[in-house]
Amino acid sequence: MGKASRDKRDIYYRKAKEEGWRARSAFKLLQIDEEFNIFDGVKRVVDLCAAPGSWSQVLSRKLYLPAKRSSDSKDGDVPLIVAIDLQPMAPIEGVIQVQGDITNARTAEVVIRHFDGCKADLVVCDGAPDVTGLHDMDEFVQSQLILAGLTIVTHVLKEGGKFIAKIFRGKDTSLLYCQLKLFFPIVTFAKPKSSRNSSIDCSSGWLEGPNKVYIPFLACGDLNGYDSDRSYPLPKDAQGSYRSLDPVQPxxxxxxxxxxxxxxxxxxxxxxxxxxxxxx
Structure with missing residues (x-):
């Protein structure tokens, strides 16, 4: 698929490049914040599986930069953001990068050292495996990735903190819900408007039989805004031609x-x- 074809099919892909986001997934975190106000009172945050860095960019723009620019802020008032990934990524202002394994306790120790012995108010994770197209397999591997992420979350997240993670929907989604309920009193599944309906990101499910349970599910983002499943006309310049934009950060x-x-x-x-x- 060419750049112009993708830009026309996916308005969020185009908007991400126009607004300087490294990936369209930035809009997912922004829309989740609009619904749940996840950044309120956050001073320490960890971004798991951070590369290429779009969620770290959101954290920088929503937390670090406003505090840094405030004339009343002191060094202790500026939020600390730690991004973790096995792969390196280009620098982002206000983001401390840790190249490591999220399932390793030593990685958790590094994070806590950056927080001067304190724990995080918020942990986010947009990680996903390389999909095979076999939905049952992809869903299983993704759920295992989330559970592996809990290895570090249980070490670095404070009691009462928030954990935001991508999930793949499927018949066993409710099992993951029940597993997360062992760690968190409130678990909600949400589908951002920028996540396509055809995507296997984010959905609800339930267990059958005597263990049947309904999962809280919310749609977030402006429902009157752009539809990620629609195609839109390509924006043209004064000469009537279309200019494709390069990725913000390969x-x-x-x-x-x-x-x-x-x-x-x-x-x-x-x-x-x-x-x-x-x-x-």
Whole structure:
């Protein structure tokens, strides 16, 4: 799919580039905040699986930058934001980057050190596995990722703190709901307006039989705003032509980088064995 085709199909993809967001997922966190006011009173926040950094950007713009620009703020009043990912990402103002494994207790210790021994008011996680297209498999792996994220959440989140995470909907969503209820007194599933209906992000479910339970489910975001499942006319300049925008921040060390290098070498008639011999 070309850039223009995607821009026309996905208005949030275009808006993200226009507003300087690294990914369209920034709008999901913004719309969740509109509904639940998740940033109120937050001074310490952790972004799990942060790369490429769109949710960290939201945290910086909503928490760090307003406090930094306030003439009345002191150093202790400026929120602390720690972003964690196995992959490196380009810097974001006010965000401390930790390259580490979210399932490792040592990573939690690093975060708490950055907070001077205190714990976080809010933990967010927009992480997801590389989807296979097999929904049952993808849903299972995603739920395991969330439960793995709880390894660090239980170490770094204060009692009464908030945890926001992406889920994939499916027949076992209610099982994940019940697992999360063991840790949090209130668990709500929400679908941001910027998440497409065709996406497997965010939904509700229930257990059957005597364990049947209904899951609180809310839609968030302006329902009169842009529809992520619609196509919109492409914006044109004064000359009547359309200009596609480049990504705000391409990944600096994507896991597929090696594959692209091998593909390029192959297209140039250089085998991997020949490349290794040249390098040596």
């Amino acid at each position: 990944p600096i060390a994507p896991p597929y980088k090696r594959a692209l290098e091998m593909k390029k070498a192959s297209s140039q008639g250089i085998t991997e064995l020949e490349k290794l011999s040249l390098e040596s």
